[in-house]
Amino acid sequence: MQTQTTPPRVLGLYDEPFWRMMAESGRMHLQCCTECSTWRYPPGPACPACLSPRADWTPVSGGGELLSWVTFHKQYLPAYPAPYNVIAVRLDEGPTIISNLVTPPQGPIIGQRVALTVVRMEDGVALPRFALAD
Numbered sequence: 104m105q106t107q108t109t110p111p112r113v114l115g116l117y118d119e120p121f122w123r124m125m126a127e128s129g130r131m132h133l134q135c136c137t138e139c140s141t142w143r144y145p146p147g148p149a150c151p152a153c154l155s156p157r158a159d160w161t162p163v164s165g166g167g168e169l170l171s172w173v174t175f176h177k178q179y180l181p182a183y184p185a186p187y188n189v190i191a192v193r194l195d196e197g198p199t200i201i202s203n204l205v206t207p208p209q210g211p212i213i214g215q216r217v218a219l220t221v222v223r224m225e226d227g228v229a230l231p232r233f234a235l236a237d
């Protein structure tokens with residue numbers, strides 16, 4: 104049996120804490136401005152609201168709203184056999200994140216509540232994914 108590894112991530116200058124904290128704590132942390140409390144995603148050097156460079160990596164609630172989804176029927180990477188889905192979620196804290204739903208999306212689910220779940224890949228990478236909430 105072949106072990107499938109997570110495709111290498113292309114990290115920006117400010118992405119490392121996100122992935123390290125995801126692996127260490129099993130929770131998603133995002134930058135939150137210490138001056139005006141604006142959440143920052145993707146990670147960056149300054150607050151988009153007040154331009155302060157100060158921020159704390161703060162755990163998010165894990166709740167959000169499903170904004171959109173798509174199912175891919177063609178396999179592009181060994182670790183992601185078709186069919187697989189990609190979703191857009193607006194976190195309760197405000198930022199929008201692209202992820203996957205842990206169950207195949209069906210029907211009119213746009214607008215439904217979702218909850219963060221962390222999936223550990225065979226190579227140990229911790230990926231943030233979402234499940235439909237009750």
Ligand SMILES: [Zn+2]
Pocket residue numbers: 136137138139140141150151152153154155
């Ligand atoms: Zn700010």
